[in-house]
Amino acid sequence: MKNDSKNKTTFSRRSFLKLSAEASLAFGVVGGLSMVSVEGDYIRPPGAVGAKEFTERCMRCGACAEVCPTRTIKLMDLSLDIKNIGTPVIDYRFGGCTAWRGECSRCIDVCPTKALNPVKPLEKKIGVAKIRENECVNCMVCYRWCPIEGAVLFPNPDGGDPYTREQDIPEKIKLKDSPYKPWIDADKCVGCGLCAHYCIPQCMDMLPVKEAK
Amino acid sequence: MRIAKLRSWSGFLVLTGILLAAYFQYPFSGCSYLKLGYLRLVCPVGFVEATLATKSIIWELVPGFAIICILLFVLGRAYCSWVCPAAQAGDKLVGFIGKFMPPSLMNGVGRKWRRARKRISGKLNLGFRDGTALFIGAGVGIAVFGYPFFCLFCPIGVVSRNLIELATHYTLRLELVMLALPLLLGLFFRSGWKCMCPVGTLRGLIAKPNRTLIPIKNTELCNGCRKCEQVCPSGLSPFLNILDPTKCIKCFKCVDECPQKALAVKINPNK
Numbered sequence: 001m002k003n004d005s006k007n008k009t010t011f012s013r014r015s016f017l018k019l020s021a022e023a024s025l026a027f028g029v030v031g032g033l034s035m036v037s038v039e040g041d042y043i044r045p046p047g048a049v050g051a052k053e054f055t056e057r058c059m060r061c062g063a064c065a066e067v068c069p070t071r072t073i074k075l076m077d078l079s080l081d082i083k084n085i086g087t088p089v090i091d092y093r094f095g096g097c098t099a100w101r102g103e104c105s106r107c108i109d110v111c112p113t114k115a116l117n118p119v120k121p122l123e124k125k126i127g128v129a130k131i132r133e134n135e136c137v138n139c140m141v142c143y144r145w146c147p148i149e150g151a152v153l154f155p156n157p158d159g160g161d162p163y164t165r166e167q168d169i170p171e172k173i174k175l176k177d178s179p180y181k182p183w184i185d186a187d188k189c190v191g192c193g194l195c196a197h198y199c200i201p202q203c204m205d206m207l208p209v210k211e212a213k
Numbered sequence: 214m215r216i217a218k219l220r221s222w223s224g225f226l227v228l229t230g231i232l233l234a235a236y237f238q239y240p241f242s243g244c245s246y247l248k249l250g251y252l253r254l255v256c257p258v259g260f261v262e263a264t265l266a267t268k269s270i271i272w273e274l275v276p277g278f279a280i281i282c283i284l285l286f287v288l289g290r291a292y293c294s295w296v297c298p299a300a301q302a303g304d305k306l307v308g309f310i311g312k313f314m315p316p317s318l319m320n321g322v323g324r325k326w327r328r329a330r331k332r333i334s335g336k337l338n339l340g341f342r343d344g345t346a347l348f349i350g351a352g353v354g355i356a357v358f359g360y361p362f363f364c365l366f367c368p369i370g371v372v373s374r375n376l377i378e379l380a381t382h383y384t385l386r387l388e389l390v391m392l393a394l395p396l397l398l399g400l401f402f403r404s405g406w407k408c409m410c411p412v413g414t415l416r417g418l419i420a421k422p423n424r425t426l427i428p429i430k431n432t433e434l435c436n437g438c439r440k441c442e443q444v445c446p447s448g449l450s451p452f453l454n455i456l457d458p459t460k461c462i463k464c465f466k467c468v469d470e471c472p473q474k475a476l477a478v479k480i481n482p483n484k
Binding site: 066 | 238239240248262267342343347350351353354355357361362364365373374377381386387390
């Protein structure tokens, strides 16, 4: 070994040790950042693969945010979740996802690494909306924007099934100060965020779907 | 100064291109170059990182990667000085600040910076080979810990994501502070950040067989002033014909600065 390293000027033992120390330093930095990273749940664009695989697959190119016509896709900024910096998340403050209205699938088409899976992208829900009922003014905007029939429900004071369509609700119970307020069916809601974006009193929250780990 | 101007224009086009592409909803960023039907050209490092992190090959990107390899054989590391959004944004920023500052100050700071780098890197003696070692170590880490580590910190990604957010949501991102990282790390390496930039390193490794677009010295005109060695950002020497294609970023500063006009770019010097 010693004789070999003398003949080879490009790779002496000393430089080999130095290079391996550097390589292990880089390895350590990657591992260390991975350890300290605090994982969170996010509302991803439609068709997103599972949370762990999304972190692996997404290459943070931002193409989905570029092509999104409603500008609802935001690229995650610096955060404690170091592993997910730069990944796309849906922020209802900027818009809502129109994929379930059948109007758009551009982020899915454009994703180079298939982190947004083009196979049946709409089957998986991305989040869930929630109305803070004490702030709701019964403006019915959520009814008009919701792409899924039966995801927004209005209680039926007569004891029947809740109303799923806005036009069925009797005028007198959907007044501003009516005690009856709509609510969201958490199973049917897909989390597109259109209702939350257009909500006039801004009384809706968008929550990510917690994945079973 | 002709080539320097061309280079500056090409960088301007790339930066405004990303901004306009994001504004007009076209998928062109610093990491995803082109989408033509099924053909996708993306950042080779992004492709390698996604491959390592997922431990599977994304076959859709393989033809594009092959095209980028061919481009690298032909053009060498030209990307680094002609296209790289981070380098170009840095140049533009320095130029912009220079407009408001007295030139003596700018030159003084530049000189101090280079001197500090020389002192630190002289002690540590780190160069391109160390950059490659770091790249390989990080690559193993990416495969083990399963996330594209470098994509988060890549100055190209930071600049391009900022341009995208600027065009789509009219905001800048906190992420910009991460640009300080390559600047500081650049102090430790003989010719700055380009010694260890993974994007440049990978491009350099692929561009090893490149033998085209090389500055060739006209021995009759050259008076041996060695100005070309001084201006070369990668520490190469066109004077002694030391032109390593893994390091040369084809900026042709040597051709621009030669007082005798003794250097010329040869497309195919073997002919």
